Amino acid sequence: MYGHFYQPPRENPFTHEIPIEVSASPFANFNEKITAECYRPNAEEGNFAAISYDMGPTLAAWLEIHHPEVYQRIIDADRQHIARYGVGNAMAQAYNHTILPLATTRDKHTQILWGLRDFQQRYGHEAHGMWLAETAIDLECLDILAQYGVTYTVLAPWQAATPVDPTEPYIVRLKNGRSMTVFFYNGPLSGGVSFDSSMTSNADVFAGSHLTGNLVREKLDNGEPQLILIATDGELYGHHKPWRDKFLSYLIQHGAPTEGFEVCTLERYMQIQPATKEVQLRTPSAWSCEHGVARWSGGCTCTEGESSWKSVLRRALSRLAERGDLLFEQYTAEVFQDPWAARNDYLALRNGWESEESFWSRHGKGGQRPEQQLEYRARLLLEAQYYQQYSFTSCAFFFEDLDRIEPRNAIAFARRAISLTWQAVDVDLQYDFLQDLLPAHSWRTQQSGVDLYKGLTEVDAGLLPPFPLGM
Numbered sequence: 272m273y274g275h276f277y278q279p280p281r282e283n284p285f286t287h288e289i290p291i292e293v294s295a296s297p298f299a300n301f302n303e304k305i306t307a308e309c310y311r312p313n314a315e316e317g318n319f320a321a322i323s324y325d326m327g328p329t330l331a332a333w334l335e336i337h338h339p340e341v342y343q344r345i346i347d348a349d350r351q352h353i354a355r356y357g358v359g360n361a362m363a364q365a366y367n368h369t370i371l372p373l374a375t376t377r378d379k380h381t382q383i384l385w386g387l388r389d390f391q392q393r394y395g396h397e398a399h400g401m402w403l404a405e406t407a408i409d410l411e412c413l414d415i416l417a418q419y420g421v422t423y424t425v426l427a428p429w430q431a432a433t434p435v436d437p438t439e440p441y442i443v444r445l446k447n448g449r450s451m452t453v454f455f456y457n458g459p460l461s462g463g464v465s466f467d468s469s470m471t472s473n474a475d476v477f478a479g480s481h482l483t484g485n486l487v488r489e490k491l492d493n494g495e496p497q498l499i500l501i502a503t504d505g506e507l508y509g510h511h512k513p514w515r516d517k518f519l520s521y522l523i524q525h526g527a528p529t530e531g532f533e534v535c536t537l538e539r540y541m542q543i544q545p546a547t548k549e550v551q552l553r554t555p556s557a558w559s560c561e562h563g564v565a566r567w568s569g570g571c572t573c574t575e576g577e578s579s580w581k582s583v584l585r586r587a588l589s590r591l592a593e594r595g596d597l598l599f600e601q602y603t604a605e606v607f608q609d610p611w612a613a614r615n616d617y618l619a620l621r622n623g624w625e626s627e628e629s630f631w632s633r634h635g636k637g638g639q640r641p642e643q644q645l646e647y648r649a650r651l652l653l654e655a656q657y658y659q660q661y662s663f664t665s666c667a668f669f670f671e672d673l674d675r676i677e678p679r680n681a682i683a684f685a686r687r688a689i690s691l692t693w694q695a696v697d698v699d700l701q702y703d704f705l706q707d708l709l710p711a712h713s714w715r716t717q718q719s720g721v722d723l724y725k726g727l728t729e730v731d732a733g734l735l736p737p738f739p740l741g742m
Contacts, residue, residue: 272519272534273425273456274505275317275402277309277327277368279666279677280304283659283732302333303400304485309509309516310334311341316520319348323536324505325362325402328389336392349394352536360536363390363398363421366618369663372409373585374554377611378592379412381660387419387619392624398540400424404665407557407564414445419689423452423541425502427558429456432551438487438497440541441550452546454537456502457485465503465511471518482532482573497543498535512661559669567668577714580673584681587707588662591685592698595659595692599652602696606641606649607634617653651695658687674713679723682708686727690734699736709742 281289281300289300326334326345332340349361365371366385366437374382375542383401401416408426416424428437434442437455444450452497462482463470471477482499490497509516523534535543553563560566560573568585570578603610613634619625631640640646648686667681689700708720719742 272322272523273315273502273537274322274324274508275327275364275502276324276331276505277364277439278305278331278333279368279664279680280329280661280684281680283728284661284684285690285728285734290728301665302330302337305332305510306338306341308347308513309506310509311338312463312509313505314341314344314348314517316516317348318508318516318519318523319345320351320360321523321534321536322519323360323362323400323538324348325364327364327368328366328386329368331389331393332426347700352539353396353510356539356543358536358538359394359399361390361394361398361540362400362402362424362537363387364402365404367660367663368404368665369660370404370407370557370564370668371412372407372557373568374412374663376411376415377596377658378663379415380614381611383412383415383421384615385422385660388616388618388624392619392622405559405564405567405669406430406556406609407555407567407665408552409554410443410445413443413451414449417445417449417451421451423537424456425454425456425500425537425555426552428455428458430553430556430558433552436487438490438499439544439548440498441548442546443550443552452541453550453552454498454500456500456584460485460499460501461503464501465507468512471512471515474518474522475529476503477518478522478526478530478532482527483530497542498544499532500537507593508581518550546700549683574669576671578671580678580713580720581668583708583711584673584678585668587711587720588681588685590707591688591700591704592659593653594703595688598696598698598700599656599690603649603652606636606645608636611632614653614656617657621654622656648695653689655688655691655695658684662688663685664671671718672713672715673688673711674716674718674723677722679727682720682723684725686724686735689736690730693736694734701736702739705739705742 292300295301295304349359352360363386365382369382371379387398406426429537435455437457440452442450443453485499508519555564557564562571565571566573570581599661600610607613620630632638661684662681666677692700705721710722
């Protein structure tokens with residue numbers, strides 16, 4: 272079993288507070304609601320210690336502050352697995368749930384490095400596996416993973432270029448002798464568990480019928496090992512489907528073992544039965560889009576309605592990032608030996624995992640910390656880069672319409688990057704961003720991207736450039 276546990280950032284990037292979400296009532300917001308329905312019960316029932324899972328960094332950061340006991344149980348699950356089997360069962364996640372094939376090479380490095388550093392800080396050891404948002408891949412992002420020591424990931428079977436046997440892992444050959452082990456999840460079972468409530472109403476029936484029915488008979492007759500991997504969003508177990516945390520717990524402890532199945536996590540299986548066969552992949556590809564990664568770029572028929580707004584929003588965010596990158600590089604070159612290496616290490620500085628002195632000794636020109644005004648400007652521009660990365664969270668492009676909370680949040684993070692750049696170097700990135708947003712329209716409400724921007728929570732005077740007249 273594999274659970275992808277993740278929540279997008281919901282905080283107002285100026286106040287760092289989550290606004291009241293009425294539809295989550297009686298809870299203040301969906302993070303609280305899903306914690307009560309899913310994260311807490313699964314942690315208390317010990318499910319995290321038995322399955323492979325990832326806990327997205329934005330979710331982990333929120334849980335650590337607001338529900339530290341739940342957070343600690345999830346972290347301890349990996350430690351218990353190491354104590355028992357010698358390997359962990361938690362995987363890292365690319366930091367901002369970005370669709371990596373659509374990211375620049377530089378941003379791929381940052382997303383992967385931030386995700387790995389976040390994991391190492393929380394779990395106390397390096398990650399060997401990484402979950403990629405929507406399992407979206409190209410060969411470059413897999414190669415970058417391999418460069419940083421990641422050895423395995425999870426994909427959908429239709430991401431293979433030729434038919435595969437999902438009961439065993441495969442090897443993907445990469446550049447310069449590097450490789451990646453890929454586990455393909457069982458498509459029918461994973462889809463059924465996710466969307467067919469009747470399939471998960473009885474764990475004994477599920478084990479005796481659905482699990483046994485997906486074994487490869489020839490392997491069974493020959494005594495060959497095989498793995499049935501069911502991969503779903505973790506929130507399925509208790510939030511999307513009430514009481515499925517109990518189903519998962521019973522399946523792990525009773526249903527599966529009664530039918531002769533051993534519950535085994537991915538890294539443990541990889542040690543016992545390493546991959547021997549190679550596979551070619553369809554690239555770019557993802558688990559929830561039949562059109563490569565078009566769902567998150569130009570739009571496609573995977574979602575209802577008219578989706579041309581997606582290409583407009585992505586272009587607006589990408590052009591803002593390009594302008595921001597140029598300013599970041601220009602204005603930090605005098606204080607950093609390599610501005611982009613500094614950005615890759617900024618997460619540790621921002622979160623207090625590395626001291627100011629250590630950071631500047633490694634990244635400052637001549638190993639020196641700059642004078643106060645230059646340091647302040649550099650920190651503002653690093654923070655602008657941080658929120659620039661947040662603006663590409665995949666959820667902004669997943670659903671059917673522009674006039675939703677997810678695109679609005681992406682625009683809010685972009686506005687925060689605009690504000691920080693304005694404070695740092697007095698350059699207005701807002702005007703061009705709004706011009707780029709103007710053609711994006713909701714097919715349901717006719718709201719434009721500029722309307723969404725104007726509807727964001729007001730901020731103090733001086734934090735943003737003057738709003739252009741007539742827009």
